[in-house]
Amino acid sequence: GAVVSQHPSWVICKSGTSVKIECRSLDFQATTMFWYRQFPKQSLMLMATSNEGSKATYEQGVEKDKFLINHASLTLSTLTVTSAHPEDSSFYICSAHKREASSSYNEQFFGPGTRLTVL
Amino acid sequence: AQSVSQHNHHVILSEAASLELGCNYSYGGTVNLFWYVQYPGQHLQLLLKYFSGDPLVKGIKGFEAEFIKSKFSFNLRKPSVQWSDTAEYFCAVISRSSASKIIFGSGTRLSIRP
Numbered sequence: 001g002a003v004v005s006q007h008p009s010w011v012i013c014k015s016g017t018s019v020k021i022e023c024r025s026l027d028f029q030a031t032t033m034f035w036y037r038q039f040p041k042q043s044l045m046l047m048a049t050s051n052e053g054s055k056a057t058y059e060q061g062v063e064k065d066k067f068l069i070n071h072a073s074l075t076l077s078t079l080t081v082t083s084a085h086p087e088d089s090s091f092y093i094c095s096a097h098k099r100e101a102s103s104s105y106n107e108q109f110f111g112p113g114t115r116l117t118v119l
Numbered sequence: 120a121q122s123v124s125q126h127n128h129h130v131i132l133s134e135a136a137s138l139e140l141g142c143n144y145s146y147g148g149t150v151n152l153f154w155y156v157q158y159p160g161q162h163l164q165l166l167l168k169y170f171s172g173d174p175l176v177k178g179i180k181g182f183e184a185e186f187i188k189s190k191f192s193f194n195l196r197k198p199s200v201q202w203s204d205t206a207e208y209f210c211a212v213i214s215r216s217s218a219s220k221i222i223f224g225s226g227t228r229l230s231i232r233p
Contacts, residue, residue, distance in 0.1 A: 034220070043209060043223045044163075093163070095221075108221060110155075112162040 002028050004096045006111035013084055014119055021079045021114045023094030029074035030096035034108065035067075038091040050077040084118040091115050121146045123212050125224035132200055133232045140195040140227050142184075142210030152193040153211040153221070154184055163209070169193065180204070202233045 003026040013019050023033055031052050036044040048069050049057040056069035066088075068080040077096075081088050092115075095108040124143045132138060144150065151170040155163045167178025174186040184195045193210060210224040 041226075041228070043225045046220060046222075049220065095163075107165070107168075110163040 002096075002098050002107070002109040004094065004109045004111040006092075006094055006114050008114060009112060010115045010117075012117045012119065015085050016083055018080055018082045019084055019116060021081075021092055021094075021116075023077045023079070023096065023111050025075045025096040025098075025109070028096070028098050030077075030098060031074060032097040033071060033077040034095045034097070035069060035077075035079050036093045036095070038093055038113070040091075044093060047079075081116065084116070086118045089116055089118045121212065121214055121222050123210050123222050123224035125208075125210055125227050127227045128225070129228045129230070131230045131232065134202055135199050138195070138197040138200045138204075138229070140208055140210075140229070142193045142195065142224060143191050144193065144210075144212045144222075145191065146212065146214050148214055151213040152184075152186060153213075154178065154182070154193070154195050155209045155211060155223075157207040157209065157226075159206065166195070166208075200229075200231050202231045205229060205231045 005024045005026055007022045011019055033050040035047045037047050038044045046059050047062045050069045050071040052071045052074050058064045066082055071077040091113050093113040094111045098107055122145045126141045153168045154166040156166050157163050166182050167176050167184055169176045169186045177183050182197050184193055186193050208227045211221045213221050
C-alpha cells in the first residue's frame with residue numbers, strides 16, 4: 001500500500017504561537033509532497049509544493065514566511081504555521097507523490113489531515 | 120487558468136437510486152482526471168482515475184466515470200447508491216504540464232436517506 005500519516009491530527013494553540021505539522025510517507029519515498037488547506041464545507045486549496053532538498057513552491061496568495069515548509073528527507077515534510085492567528089484555523093492536508101514505474105503517472109496519496117484551531 | 124466545476128453542491132438521494140455527479144474542467148491540453156471521496160471524519164480516498172485509453176473508467180465500490188473530451192466532462196455515476204455512500208465527492212484534474220499539481224473542484228456533498 002501507500003500510506004501517508006500526519007501528526008498531530010488535532011491541535012489547539014494560542015494566538016501568536018507557532019505550530020508544526022508533520023507529513024510522512026510510511027512505505028514509500030516521496031520526492032514531492034503537497035500541502036492543502038480545506039475550509040469547512042469547501043474544497044482543498046493547494047498551498048505549496050514541497051520538494052525534497054529544495055525550497056518549496058508556494059501558490060499565489062500564500063505567505064511563505066507565514067507557512068514554512070521543510071522537506072528534509074524523502075519521507076518527511078513539515079509545515080510550520082508561524083505566529084498563528086484565529087484566521088489560520090483550518091484543516092491542513094498533505095499528499096505525497098508516488099511514482100509508478102509502469103507509467104508516467106504519479107499518484108498522490110493523501111494524509112488524514114490536521115485540524116488546527118487557534119484561540 | 121485551469122479550473123474544475125462541480126455544479127451540484129448537495130445531492131440527496133434515497134437508497135437504491137441512481138447517481139450522477141457532474142464535473143467539468145477547463146483546460147485544452149492533455150489532462151489526468153480523478154474522483155476522490157471523503158467519508159465523514161476520514162481522509163481523501165481515490166475512487167477512480169483516467170489518463171488514457173477507454174473513456175469509461177471503473178472504480179471502487181461500484182462507481183464509474185465517463186470522460187467526454189468534447190464536453191470537457193468527467194461525470195461520476197453509480198447505478199444504485201447505498202447509505203454508506205454518504206460522503207463528500209471531489210473531482211480533480213492534473214494537466215500534464217502542471218508539475219503534478221492537482222486542481223480540485225468545490226466538492227459535492229452526497230446524502231443518502233436509508
